[in-house]
Amino acid sequence: MDGSSVKSxxxxxxxxxxxxxxxxxxxxxxxxxxxxxxxxxxQNDELVMQEFRSILQIICEHSHLMGNKIHSFSDSNLTSRPI
Incomplete structure (x- = not known):
C-alpha cells in the first residue's frame, strides 16, 4: 500500500x-x-418481583448486545492488520 492508502x-x-x-x-x-x-x-421497598425480572431481562439483553458488538469487532479485519 502507498502512503495515501495506509492513511485512509x-x-x-x-x-x-x-x-x-x-x-x-x-x-x-x-x-x-x-x-x-x-x-x-x-431501597424504598417499591420493587415487585415482576418489575425486578423485567429490569434484569433488559440488563441481560444489553450486556449480550455489548458482547455481540465486541465479538463482531474482533472478528473484523481490524485484528489482522496493525493500525
Missing amino acids: EHICQCGKIGTLLHELTQSIQVIHAYAWGCQNQL
Whole structure:
C-alpha cells in the first residue's frame, strides 16, 4: 500500500473504533440507568418481583448486545492488520 492508502485505512479503522465505543457506551448507560433505578426501588421497598425480572431481562439483553458488538469487532479485519 502507498502512503495515501495506509492513511485512509488508518482513518477508516479509527472511525470503526469510535463507532464501537459509542455503541458500547450507549449499552453501558442503559445498564447503569436500569441498575440504579432498581437499586433505588429496592431501597424504598417499591420493587415487585415482576418489575425486578423485567429490569434484569433488559440488563441481560444489553450486556449480550455489548458482547455481540465486541465479538463482531474482533472478528473484523481490524485484528489482522496493525493500525
